[in-house]
């Protein structure tokens with residue numbers, strides 16, 4: 001039961017950040033914020049403990065370096081100075097909720113305005129929330145804010161940055177396959193999620209997104225994944241970019257078949 005609550009919490013965290021963040025109207029961005037800066041981030045806070053604020057800045061810098069490397073963005077220049085990403089640290093869950101309207105979320109990101117918002121007591125802040133949201137920002141900084149990519153791709157990249165990398169996702173996907181709840185890659189690519197979406201559907205969607213992106217990065221050679229992102233950045237449609245960079249995946253169905261085979265083999269290796 002404890003495990004269930006844990007995973008539900010984090011799915012809600014990432015669910016909120018991607019699906020609703022662009023529509024979140026944060027109310028309290030103007031007054032009485034103190035700040036500290038590093039090369040790539042500025043952390044804004046009011047009453048958050050100084051140590052937490054300093055740790056946030058240090059960890060954000062670490063995640064910044066790590067994210068580009070894990071995605072294979074070898075010549076990625078990133079950003080500096082005035083383009084710093086803003087990380088708003090609200091005093092507590094109540095202040096965050098009042099401002100964002102996202103009472104059940106641990107953090108959120110708006111990639112267009114390069115803003116992350118969270119609060120200190122958020123469980124998993126350093127291991128999940130912060131690297132996840134920085135993953136969103138770096139992906140969008142690389143491919144461009146107007147690039148059109150499937151939601152599963154965007155969320156999968158962000159989850160790949162979390163300390164756990166959502167390792168349990170493969171088992172969840174296998175279970176969904178066995179129980180007939182699996183969502184095809186094609187259906188996932190057109191699926192629209194909202195606050196009213198079925199919770200179980202959303203949970204499987206996130207498990208599949210995490211598993212599939214990890215498959216693309218780990219099993220398909222990282223340089224191919226970086227090439228996929230470069231093709232998207234240069235204006236290719238996602239399916240064309242996939243074809244050009246992975247060659248063997250001429251269709252989303254082809255990718256799905258290989259991914260399922262891989263999951264099946266991984267399972268048999270464990271037995």
Ligand SMILES: [Zn+2]
Pocket residue numbers: 013014015017018132136155158
């Ligand atoms: Zn997310």
